Amino acid sequence: MASDKATPAAEAAERPRARTPRGFADRRAGELAAERRIVEAVARTYESYGFEALETGAFEYADALGKFLPDADRPNEGVFALRDDDEEWMALRYDLTAPLARFVAQNWETLPKPFRRYAFGKVWRNEKPGPGRYREFVQCDADTVGSGRPEADAEIIAMAVAGYAAAGLPREAYQLKINNRKLLNGLLTAAGVASEGQKLAVLRAVDKLDRLGLQGVKLLLGEGRLDESGAFTRGAQLDHAAVDSVLAFVSAGAGGREATLSRLANVIGGSAEGEAGLAELSRIGAALASFGVGEDQALFDPSVVRGLEYYTGPVFEAELLAETVDEAGAAVRFGSIGGGGRYDDLVARFTGERTPATGFSFGVSRLVAALAATGRADGLAARGPVVVIAFDEARMADYFAVAAELRAAGLSAEVFLGQAGMRAQMRYADRRLSPAAVILGEDEIAAGQVTVKDLDLGRELAAGVTDNKAWREERPGQVTAPRAELVATVRAIVGRAR
């Protein structure tokens, strides 16, 4: 502390501004509880399918994440990176799949194969944040490494569906769409598109189908598209015949899985790769049926492509269907609440050996937001503890004894530790959404009693009360019992709270 007084303005200028970093969010008890419920439910589901838990560190060496980092101050965009003591670039993981590939490569010899694991945790992306789009969020992944069978893909899909159910998402609220990269690849090859860059541009164009519609995608497949802001996006430069066959392909969805498959067979142009993709989807479909996954939950949709380049075959995406609006009444699109696919080349980056792998990533943070928006986050506000009113400085020991007694009985309880009158303490308990307050004043102590107030009952009755004096004198939901019956009395009241 400086002894001479700085001017108030100078002092203020030195103070840091209290603010959350861009794209990061503070999350409070209610949201955390909802998230924990979801993660636990999903983890239990994955374990019931025989997947084991795995945790890896938040940082990975940047080369393990597949980033090429030049000797510049700033490594590639998209990740948060820093240089370790030994000059090695380390980066916060941007998903849970790349760390898995690293782990599998490192421990391949000793792992039971196929290796099936689930993992949950935070991932970080250094990207432009937006509504429902953060730079730090939680994912829950399940992957099977070492099995190329389509049944492994089907199992992952069935598990994802079971996970959403366990998380409390109603089945009509979302759809899981399945496609195979091999179909479009084969179609493009048959149409004479050889360049990888062009194929990638086609994938990007198809990815925008939900936003731009068939017309927009048509432009992006050909010359390019001029958007409302005046910016021009160069297209994939396909010729008319190729554009038409891609559009026919992405429009071949809808209907049951079998129907979609037979429709796709007519539009993929008869390439070997396309046929292989079709055969895989057919086996996935058969397996899904035996897993009991309904046609309305998981369907084949040729318009699903997924952005990640490393997918080599089947790709999946879970999309929230429910229409939701924000506080201002504007429509909110949550986009995908999970996705995944087969990535047979990822482990090979480390080992040089092609290792089949498939997995699904569950967007936990998105799902919490989605459940809240669909009004299914039953009370995102967390319930508070039983509050023991601190009446008298000299009696603090009694209050702590009451709280300890309640805790020993398995109830959450706390003694009010601020400096405030009883009115403010009641208001505190009200705001914490506490189910009950324990009042132990001079009168109660003298009489060997304790007063317990049912705050939920008061909350219900408060709406109809117009006179404060009457409200106070009625003391709704308040009971005074012998001190020895404290726990039973509180329990009777708390038991009624949700």
Place this chain on the structure above:
RNA sequence: GCCGCCUUAGCUCAGUUGGUUAGAGCGCCAGAUUGUGGCUCUGGAGGUCCUCCGUUCGAUCCGGAGAGGCGGUACCA
């Protein structure tokens, strides 16, 4: 990254044609009510008017640059 709009109290927003004490509603704190949540009434606290530079006797207001937010677009291994 690029384009457009925006930034005044904790929140939602007025306002100042450049001038001395910048406002409202809600929220917050206290009292009315020596020991009781809501309503009502009374009082109170809370602002570098996003930041820096420039123009000016004087800038929250005008000009420039930057930051942050929102929307669109691109990218997303």
